[in-house]
Amino acid sequence: MTQVSDRISHVTNESGNAYLGGSWRPTEAEIDEASLEVQGDLPAGLRGQFIRNGPNPMFEPIHGSGYHMFDGDGMLHGVDFENGSASYRNRWIVSKGLQVEMGLGRGVYPGLGDLANWPDESITGDAGPVKNPANTHIIRHAGRYFALWEGGLPTEVTADLATVGPYDYDGRVDGMMPAMTAHPRLDPRTGEMFSFAYAPFPPYIRYFVIDASGALVHKVDLDLPAPVMMHDFLITEEHAVFLDSPIVLNIGGGEGEPVAKWMPENGARLGVMPRMGTADDIRWFEVEPGHVQHFWNAWADGDRIELRGARWKQVDFGYEAEGESIEVEPALPATYWVDLANGTAGWEHFDDMGGEMCRFNDDYNGVENRYDYMAAYTHDRVGLGAFDALAAYDARTGTRQVWDFGGEREVGEPVFAPDPGGSDEGDGWVLIPAVDRGATRSELHVFEATRIEDGPMAVVRLPQWVPAGFHANWFPAGA
Numbered sequence: 445m446t447q448v449s450d451r452i453s454h455v456t457n458e459s460g461n462a463y464l465g466g467s468w469r470p471t472e473a474e475i476d477e478a479s480l481e482v483q484g485d486l487p488a489g490l491r492g493q494f495i496r497n498g499p500n501p502m503f504e505p506i507h508g509s510g511y512h513m514f515d516g517d518g519m520l521h522g523v524d525f526e527n528g529s530a531s532y533r534n535r536w537i538v539s540k541g542l543q544v545e546m547g548l549g550r551g552v553y554p555g556l557g558d559l560a561n562w563p564d565e566s567i568t569g570d571a572g573p574v575k576n577p578a579n580t581h582i583i584r585h586a587g588r589y590f591a592l593w594e595g596g597l598p599t600e601v602t603a604d605l606a607t608v609g610p611y612d613y614d615g616r617v618d619g620m621m622p623a624m625t626a627h628p629r630l631d632p633r634t635g636e637m638f639s640f641a642y643a644p645f646p647p648y649i650r651y652f653v654i655d656a657s658g659a660l661v662h663k664v665d666l667d668l669p670a671p672v673m674m675h676d677f678l679i680t681e682e683h684a685v686f687l688d689s690p691i692v693l694n695i696g697g698g699e700g701e702p703v704a705k706w707m708p709e710n711g712a713r714l715g716v717m718p719r720m721g722t723a724d725d726i727r728w729f730e731v732e733p734g735h736v737q738h739f740w741n742a743w744a745d746g747d748r749i750e751l752r753g754a755r756w757k758q759v760d761f762g763y764e765a766e767g768e769s770i771e772v773e774p775a776l777p778a779t780y781w782v783d784l785a786n787g788t789a790g791w792e793h794f795d796d797m798g799g800e801m802c803r804f805n806d807d808y809n810g811v812e813n814r815y816d817y818m819a820a821y822t823h824d825r826v827g828l829g830a831f832d833a834l835a836a837y838d839a840r841t842g843t844r845q846v847w848d849f850g851g852e853r854e855v856g857e858p859v860f861a862p863d864p865g866g867s868d869e870g871d872g873w874v875l876i877p878a879v880d881r882g883a884t885r886s887e888l889h890v891f892e893a894t895r896i897e898d899g900p901m902a903v904v905r906l907p908q909w910v911p912a913g914f915h916a917n918w919f920p921a922g923a
Contacts, residue, residue, distance in 0.1 A: 458504070669710070714789050
């Protein structure tokens with residue numbers, strides 16, 4: 445284990461913030477480790493790179509007890525697989541805002557819950573008043589890797605996890621929009637990438653298409669009745685599909701006001717438009733109020749569009765106003781549908797197990813798929829995102845497999861890694877990170893994708909503490 449830079453975390457968490465302790469405790473340093481301990485046997489076909497993104501503040505947050513996990517500087521953790529062995533490296537995403545703080549040796553940026561108190565331009569210079577931590581997701585498109593966040597431009601990074609910097613598609617993506625959701629959709633058949641941005645000011649939604657070469661070729665502003673949080677969306681082979689849910693943004697609402705309000709009186713709608721359509725082409729279909737933070741997939745069968753995701757009855761992300769409380773139940777797996785011919789839409793649950801972080805074989809993005817995976821709850825919850833199980837669904841048989849990690853471990857987002865020698869959708873492996881609740885050990889578990897109940901075929905011991913995080917991806921070797 446070799447420390448590769450003098451960058452270290454200066455977080456002491458004197459305020460006792462829950463998002464800076466326990467499974468969220470920041471890791472301390474950037475390291476490389478060429479050979480990892482593996483329990484069990486890694487499959488020979490597992491060749492490529494697993495990268496996970498998540499918050500890891502470098503400096504003590506200036507707002508102390510008001511820090512939220514959405515605020516932390518992004519850190520990438522990469523595990524490379526080759527010839528049945530694994531190696532590890534991690535790097536901070538060095539945003540312009542973090543560069544300012546590194547120069548000063550202290551934190552200067554507030555979090556999302558305190559955007560009214562921006563740092564002065566004399567301190568931040570051209571880094572701007574809001575730090576883009578790029579801490580939410582990691583994707584690869586047209587030969588480039590991007591770390592993503594809701595509120596700013598994509599941040600280009602390298603395969604070695606080094607930061608290149610903000611990327612604006614030759615000026616065609618406005619960094620003040622905000623610029624790109626953390627969940628663009630890639631069509632594996634055409635090589636196109638479809639994405640959008642949402643904002644607290646008009647236009648509330650901006651949708652765009654990036655072709656296989658990496659050029660932004662289509663951009664449309666969409667009108668909504670209110671500014672809403674829209675974390676994810678979907679594509680079919682012909683459509684883009686949006687959920688207008690009742691999470692209404694309230695940026696600048698005043699002291700004591702939440703950043704986002706749950707307003708079911710606003711209703712909810714599914715919007716469907718051609719992938720290269722205009723604002724006049726979108727059609728809206730009312731559904732019962734609810735929210736889907738993460739979808740699995742969508743596809744069209746004639747005039748019927750089906751989509752699956754983890755549906756929240758109502759949501760509280762920890763930004764509630766003082767004295768305000770929302771009783772939140774876990775999200776449950778659900779199927780939505782839209783009948784384009786009859787102008788109707790609806791939804792129903794297909795399981796009663798709570799969970800989130802919905803993933804599937806991305807080679808089936810936009811077409812009907814059989815297998816879905818999610819991080820699930822089987823024990824008493826311990827804070828937001830305290831998943832303790834891996835659930836796998838087979839839509840063809842209507843069955844579910846579950847692997848319970850026990851009450852002493854928390855798990856993150858499962859990621860599907862296709863077997864390069866396979867021919868069926870389920871040929872491959874599911875990789876899922878895990879931490880012990882004593883905040884001392886981090887692992888990456890590898891499952892055979894269609895045999896989840898058999899337990900992990902291999903467990904990779906990570907060489908340092910890797911805290912809970914957000915989203916991850918698999919990048920096959922040679923692709």
